[in-house]
Each structure stands twice: as structure tokens, then as C-alpha cells.
Amino acid sequence: MDVVDAVHSRSSIRQFLPDPVGDDVLRSLLADASRAASGGNVQPWRIYVVNGESMARLREFLPTQPPIEATEYDIYPPKLTEPYRTNRFAIGEQMYATLGIEREDKAGRLRQFAHNGDFFGAPAALFCFVDRQMGPPQWSDLGMFLQTFMLLAVERGLATCAQEYWSVRQGAVRSFVGAPDNEMLFCGMAIGHADPAAAVNSLRSERMPLDQWARFV
Numbered sequence: 001m002d003v004v005d006a007v008h009s010r011s012s013i014r015q016f017l018p019d020p021v022g023d024d025v026l027r028s029l030l031a032d033a034s035r036a037a038s039g040g041n042v043q044p045w046r047i048y049v050v051n052g053e054s055m056a057r058l059r060e061f062l063p064t065q066p067p068i069e070a071t072e073y074d075i076y077p078p079k080l081t082e083p084y085r086t087n088r089f090a091i092g093e094q095m096y097a098t099l100g101i102e103r104e105d106k107a108g109r110l111r112q113f114a115h116n117g118d119f120f121g122a123p124a125a126l127f128c129f130v131d132r133q134m135g136p137p138q139w140s141d142l143g144m145f146l147q148t149f150m151l152l153a154v155e156r157g158l159a160t161c162a163q164e165y166w167s168v169r170q171g172a173v174r175s176f177v178g179a180p181d182n183e184m185l186f187c188g189m190a191i192g193h194a195d196p197a198a199a200v201n202s203l204r205s206e207r208m209p210l211d212q213w214a215r216f217v
Contacts, residue, residue: 006154011205013159013190014095014115015198016122021191023051025156026124033149037141044130044138045145048177051124058176062117065172072184075164083208091205098203116165122190127166127173129183142186149189159194162187 026049034043050058080088093103101108119125126149128142150160166173166188173185194201 001155003151006151010150010154010160011201011203012161013192013194014120014161014200014203015195016120016159016190016192017195018121018123019193021051021124021158021193023049025158026051026126026191029149029152029156029158030126032152033145036145036148038144039137039141042134042138042141044134044141046129046131046179046183048127048129048179049124050126050177055119055123055125059118061176062169062172065169065175067117068168069171071167072170073167075167083212087208094205095200095203098199100199113165116163117169119163119188119190120161121195122161122192124191125188126191127177127179127188128186129179130186132182132184139186146187146189153191157193158191161190163189 030047030049034045038044076088096103096109096112099108099112101112115121128146130138130142146162150162153160164187167185170185173179173188174183179185
């Protein structure tokens with residue numbers, strides 16, 4: 001697969017098939033993704049994988065924990081300005097429209113949001129932590145690692161959904177995976193095979209035209 005094909009094929013999948021993903025596949029993807037660019041070769045990502053039996057245990061564990069916790073970082077700026085605010089609002093409206101959930105249906109929207117906590121039915125997942133001593137440059141390394149992983153997953157016929165949702169369950173996740181206190185949870189990622197019959201998986205987010213965000217000097 002050409003890299004550009006993987007880039008255009010990747011999307012955030014929000015309904016997975018139960019088909020299992022082998023640990024050997026995940027190990028291979030993680031090892032290859034570790035070739036992602038990293039300033040000073042610091043390699044700040046710390047990854048915890050749940051799959052198979054550990055995923056089953058996690059699904060039993062989570063309902064016993066607080067449903068919502070305080071995040072350790074702002075997922076979005078408190079006062080998001082334009083055009084970023086509109087971009088964020090638009091993709092949410094498009095997703096709910098794809099699902100047939102009206103804006104007034106707050107209960108339906110909350111139910112859809114809650115599917116994050118089940119990884120949208122994915123059989124495998126990872127959690128990405130970072131040492132608390134790291135700053136914004138190292139957090140950018142996390143993004144490059146995760147994007148590399150997601151593109152490699154497309155090449156393997158797998159689908160993913162990066163989930164900052166897990167920042168509101170950070171205490172439960174930390175307890176389950178045994179992460180030390182010096183590590184902060186950035187996000188989780190659902191991994192598996194996309195359900196081709198799920199309407200939500202047809203959603204393709206729009207991107208702003210190039211001339212709105214790039215300037216050739």
C-alpha cells in the first residue's frame with residue numbers, strides 16, 4: 001500500500017467487529033511505529049496494550065470505577081476561537097446526523113458518547129502515557145508515534161480510533177494497567193476490524209482548503 005493511500009483510507013472508526021487481533025500483530029505494529037520521528041530520539045511514549053483476556057477483565061473493571069474523573073490536561077482550549085470552534089462543532093453534528101440522532105436528543109447523544117468506554121466494541125486497545133517531566137515538544141512526538149501506528153494498521157487491514165475520552169477515566173486506567181505516578185495518560189486507542197455495516201463508519205471528516213491554512217512565502 002502506498003503511504004498516501006493509507007493516509008486517505010484512515011478514519012476514526014466508531015463501531016468494530018468482535019474479530020480478534022493477535023498480540024503478535026500488535027507487537028509488530030508497535031515496533032514499526034517506534035520508528036516515528038522523535039526529537040533528540042527521546043522516544044517519550046509509554047504504551048500499555050489490552051487485548052483478549054485483559055480486555056475482558058478491563059470491561060468488567062471499568063463499571064466498578066467512577067464514570068467521569070477530572071482530566072489532567074485540557075482536551076481543547078477553554079475558549080476555542082474560529083475557525084477551530086466551527087471545525088469541532090461541524091464534525092460532531094455530522095456524526096450525530098449519520099447516526100440519526102437529533103440535536104435535541106441529549107439522551108441519545110450521551111448514549112453514543114458512552115460507547116467510548118467500550119472502545120466501540122473493539123477487541124484490542126492501547127493506552128498512551130507520557131512521563132510528567134516531558135513538555136509540548138515530546139507531546140508532539142506522541143502524535144507522530146500514534147499517527148504512524150494508525151497508518152501501519154491500515155496497511156494490515158485494521159482500523160483504529162484514537163480516544164482522548166480516556167483522559168476522563170485516567171484514574172481507572174492507571175489503576176488497571178499499573179502505570180506509575182510519574183506517567184500521565186494522554187489517550188487510548190481502539191484497535192480492530194471496522195464493521196462495514198455500521199452507518200457511523202461512513203463518516204468522513206472535512207478538511208479546510210489548503211489556502212486557508214498554508215502560505216507559501
